[in-house]
Every structure is written in structure tokens, then in C-alpha cells.
Amino acid sequence: MVSAGARHALTFAPGTMANGLHIHFSLYHDMDVFSGYRVPRVIAGEAAKNAALATSALTATLARQDNISLEALATRHADAYRFLAEILAASRRQPEPEHRLATLARLQVALQLIEQRPAPLPSVAELAEHCSLSRNRFGELFKSALGMSPKQYIDQRRLRQAMSMLVHGDASIADIAERLGFCDAYHFSKRFKALTGQSPQHYRTHVRRSLPNR
Numbered sequence: 001m002v003s004a005g006a007r008h009a010l011t012f013a014p015g016t017m018a019n020g021l022h023i024h025f026s027l028y029h030d031m032d033v034f035s036g037y038r039v040p041r042v043i044a045g046e047a048a049k050n051a052a053l054a055t056s057a058l059t060a061t062l063a064r065q066d067n068i069s070l071e072a073l074a075t076r077h078a079d080a081y082r083f084l085a086e087i088l089a090a091s092r093r094q095p096e097p098e099h100r101l102a103t104l105a106r107l108q109v110a111l112q113l114i115e116q117r118p119a120p121l122p123s124v125a126e127l128a129e130h131c132s133l134s135r136n137r138f139g140e141l142f143k144s145a146l147g148m149s150p151k152q153y154i155d156q157r158r159l160r161q162a163m164s165m166l167v168h169g170d171a172s173i174a175d176i177a178e179r180l181g182f183c184d185a186y187h188f189s190k191r192f193k194a195l196t197g198q199s200p201q202h203y204r205t206h207v208r209r210s211l212p213n214r
Contacts, residue, residue: 047090
């Protein structure tokens with residue numbers, strides 16, 4: 001197991017095969033579930049057997065060709081949560097995330113408003129008012145819980161929504177920029193490339209080519 005953000009390198013003997021999974025479980029939109037636990041680098045004993053079975057099941061599910069039916073989606077979620085449960089069972093819980101969860105619960109109204117209203121964007125003052133907090137206090141709590149300012153969070157949410165719109169829709173770059181509240185297509189493209197390293201059009205083309213049945 002390698003935690004999020006940890007730099008690492010893997011080496012294998014010639015002819016060796018290895019399977020890997022990159023999984024992110026989050027609560028309240030952006031809280032990494034694993035950040036609340038001390039996950040062991042190596043899982044041993046009975047826990048290792050259970051984790052290996054859960055990993056194999058999830059790997060097989062993700063490799064299935066049928067990836068759009070309701071049954072396939074339900075199986076994928078079930079296997080993913082089984083994997084999560086086995087990893088957390090082998091990990092040690094840390095006390096600090098309890099405070100963070102309480103803070104996120106207090107900010108939940110603002111997070112839902114950001115989710116529901118990509119454009120026009122809610123102002124920081126408006127978000128703070130919905131949470132019955134002063135603007136400064138809201139900003140402090142937001143950054144302590146999510147590691148970024150409200151403005152940075154809103155910007156990232158918009159750009160992630162743009163990724164989905166680029167891949168799963170046919171709206172033009174200019175139309176997507178307008179829908180998400182960017183001042184123009186140039187500004188949107190600049191922000192998108194800063195986050196992903198690719199222009200919106202290149203991202204759309206590259207990801208669509210990698211999707212099955214497209």
C-alpha cells in the first residue's frame with residue numbers, strides 16, 4: 001500500500017507480472033478516507049488474505065467489458081467498498097479526522113451550494129452566510145478542512161465538471177466556458193491546461209479515444 005502523495009518507484013524481475021490499483025475514496029467531496037487512518041505499507045496474516053481476495057475481486061470487476069449496465073455498476077461499487085472495508089480493518093484509526101469531519105459537516109451547506117450552482121458562482125460571502133459564519137471564519141474553517149481556500153475549491157470543482165462535459169457531451173469549448181462561469185474560452189482553456197497539462201480539445205480527444213464503445 002502506498003498512501004496518496006507519497007513518491008515511490010517499483011522494480012520487478014524480468015518476466016514478473018504485477019497488478020496495481022489506484023483508488024480514491026472521499027467523503028464530503030474531497031476528504032480522502034485513507035487520511036483518517038494509518039495504513040500499513042505491508043498487510044500481513046489473515047488481514048492480508050482478506051485484502052488479497054477483495055483486491056482480486058475488484059480487479060476482475062474493473063476488467064469486465066460490461067461497464068455500463070446497472071448490474072455492473074452495482075458490482076463495481078460493492079467490490080470497491082469491500083476492498084475499502086478490508087484495508088481499513090487492517091489499519092489504525094487516527095483521532096484528528098474526527099475534528100475535520102465535524103468541520104466539514106458544518107460547511108456542508110456551502111459544499112452543496114457549490115455543487116448545485118456551478119454558474120453563476122456563489123460568492124464567498126454568500127457561502128459564509130449560508131453557514132451562519134463570518135467571511136473570515138468561514139475561510140479559516142474551509143482551508144483547515146479542505147486544505148484550500150473557498151475560491152480555489154470552486155475553481156477545481158468547475159474544472160472537474162468541465163472534464164466530464166468535454167468527454168460526455170458535444171458542447172463547444174466556448175459554450176462549456178460560458179456554462180461554468182468563465183469570462184471567456186481563452187481564460188477557461190488557460191485554467192484547464194494549468195490543472196491537467198492539456199488543452200480542453202486535446203483532453204477531449206485523448207480521453208474519448210481511450211473509452212470503450214466510442
